[in-house]
Amino acid sequence: MILTHLSLTNFRAFARLDVEVPRPTLLIVGENAQGKTTLLEAIYYLATLTSFHTESDRQLINFLAAREPLAVARIVAEFVRGETTHRLEVRLIQDNAALNGNRLRREILVDGVKRTAREALGQFNAVLFLPQMTNIIEGAPEERRRYLNMALSQVMPGYAQALSDYAQVLSQRNALLKQLAERGGDLGQLQYWDALLVDRGALLIQARSKALDEIETLAARIHDRLTRGQEVLRLIYRPAYDPAAPENGQMALRLDTVVKRDQISLSQIQQGFLRRLEALRGEEISRGMTLIGPHRDEFRVLSNGIDLGDYGSRGQVRTALLALKLAEVAWMRLGDLTSLGIWPPTLAVIGKAAGTLGVRE
Known part of the structure; x- marks a missing residue:
């Protein structure tokens, strides 16, 4: 399995990121607080549907976007498994206008089809x-x-x-x-x-x-x-x-x-x-x-x-x-x-x- 493309929207510090992932090795260099770890966090989240940094998915939504009535964070990856290209997308949707406060829901799409978390696990692998x-x-x-x-x-x-x-x-x-x-x-x-x-x-x-x-x-x-x-x-x-x-x-x-x-x-x-x-x-x-x-x-x-x-x-x-x-x-x-x-x-x-x-x- 190989990751070829990654797109982030309102994920942590990233308002927008769209990048092709080169082969065979990508070296990420930058100052502190520039999003290096966040990039790794997003990729690992696709594999496990959990963050290694936060206790709640709410914390993954960009703090500026989270102030809006409807805030959506997206992680989208294109990857190749075998000879087939797949697309995996995770959406974190926070409805600040909900009657019971800030309601958060998660949507997962595999090749454009909505899946449960259990169905999506294993589609994308990361260590x-x-x-x-x-x-x-x-x-x-x-x-x-x-x-x-x-x-x-x-x-x-x-x-x-x-x-x-x-x-x-x-x-x-x-x-x-x-x-x-x-x-x-x-x-x-x-x-x-x-x-x-x-x-x-x-x-x-x-x-x-x-x-x-x-x-x-x-x-x-x-x-x-x-x-x-x-x-x-x-x-x-x-x-x-x-x-x-x-x-x-x-x-x-x-x-x-x-x-x-x-x-x-x-x-x-x-x-x-x-x-x-x-x-x-x-x-x-x-x-x-x-x-x-x-x-x-x-x-x-x-x-x-x-x-x-x-x-x-x-x-x-x-x-x-x-x-x-x-x-x-x-x-x-x-x-x-x-x-x-x-x-x-x-x-x-x-x-x-x-x-x-x-x-x-």
Whole structure:
């Protein structure tokens, strides 16, 4: 996949931008506050439909345009996937005259046809590298879950839908658990939500396990070259429900022990996940929350057996992050191969730390 044209209207500091994207590499140079990061933000937004800088899409609308009764921010990209040219457009529409205040809605068009966010995800792929992304290695577990979710949503059809469904089911199940803890009731009510949680959750567990295994293989090779063979990189998946664990839930293994889960079927994950929920039912009710599932998954990054999140130096962390991001690029290329049957595919690569927007063959 290759980005060929980008157009911005009322997006952040840009009132209007219309630019052809040259190949193979674009180096962006400029003073502070000239919009370099905004340009990268717009491209990454097309891939993930979320901003890495803001908490609300309202902040993406140019502040002068946002004062108008009707404010519209647009991001339009033309890109080539395989041998076909596509057009992706995102519109952020703020109605300041709405009865309930400033109403914001988002419209997404793929090749001129309106699509939902879940349908649009995966149409355009991008990999982002920022200095603050060391949080993927050093930060809290939710940072690593977010990293996995963003990558998988771009590559795996249906992942974003399963993730959204899981979050909704989890919320409803937790509410029921709190109700049972405070007021009692029929425990049989949990069976319906358990079935839904297991159905969606098993898809996430299987996808994450497979993705981390594939990314680790690629990242380890890249990391080996970056460190001149002096360090060995490992990505250790630690799911809150581990389908590879014995029924008692105990695994007498070292943290860096290789655990193969690729032979475990989806139905096996579902059945084991359900049994664990049933075993934990009393504790979950007393605590009023779901104790296991993908919402509590974790993965760790190790170099020569040392957990970089806890003990890695700044240099080690940055080297591992660079290897991880380059591996993500290669992994998405493999996804293109599977879906398109072509070689070699192309992919847009964004590099804030290097100040580049590259298009790699």
